[in-house]
Amino acid sequence: MKIKIVGIFVCMLLITTILPMTALAGDPENPEFVDKIRDVKLFGVFIIPFQMEYKYVDIVAAWLHEESVTPDYLSVSLQIRDLEAKTESLEAIYSVDWAWNNHLILVVLHINPDGIGTFDVGRSLDYNDDIEEWITCDGMVDVEQNIITWSVPKEFIGNPPKGATIENIYPLTSLRFTDASGMPLMDLFKDLSLNAKTSKEYVIQY
Numbered sequence: 001m002k003i004k005i006v007g008i009f010v011c012m013l014l015i016t017t018i019l020p021m022t023a024l025a026g027d028p029e030n031p032e033f034v035d036k037i038r039d040v041k042l043f044g045v046f047i048i049p050f051q052m053e054y055k056y057v058d059i060v061a062a063w064l065h066e067e068s069v070t071p072d073y074l075s076v077s078l079q080i081r082d083l084e085a086k087t088e089s090l091e092a093i094y095s096v097d098w099a100w101n102n103h104l105i106l107v108v109l110h111i112n113p114d115g116i117g118t119f120d121v122g123r124s125l126d127y128n129d130d131i132e133e134w135i136t137c138d139g140m141v142d143v144e145q146n147i148i149t150w151s152v153p154k155e156f157i158g159n160p161p162k163g164a165t166i167e168n169i170y171p172l173t174s175l176r177f178t179d180a181s182g183m184p185l186m187d188l189f190k191d192l193s194l195n196a197k198t199s200k201e202y203v204i205q206y
């Protein structure tokens, strides 16, 4: 009886230590952010009945992740319903922002008829939402998997230590006229994160 109770106790200990570990690390199977699909809206407000034309800005999920071999980088991945390496006429803007230590961080990528732009990361230097400083970072567009990944140097975002909680992870996409078109640079179509199915925190692993 005693052995059985000890066995149950050990099992419970294992479950309580393993479960948080698996739940904390972001990956495609366990993303921090899961969006509805077919929810791209005109001006971010009006529902569009047919979404075939907007698959390349329809957010599916977003997650943060780190590798033990590159502990100085925080990777951010954004999954889209059907990602394209270039657009036909409009400019697609992909971004994910989050908060740590009361500072806002934002990663951005533009894809337009010329192709893929630079992978940028910005930070606010004070406690408001304005981004004051930008750098270009490494990144990857995987059109097979429909995933954009930014590789963010931790130093630029204030070196969040192991155990730090990254909160309010919110992706956003928009479609607007290109600079070259001479048309007003307003967001025509957007996929907002207000209707997320899942939105949770990420804990720094390294």
Ligand SMILES: [Ca+2]
Residues within 6 Å of the ligand: 035, 036, 037, 038, 039, 040, 058, 059, 060, 191
């Ligand atoms: Ca969506």
Ligand SMILES: [Ca+2]
Residues within 6 Å of the ligand: 035, 036, 039, 059, 191, 192, 193, 194, 195, 196
């Ligand atoms: Ca959405």
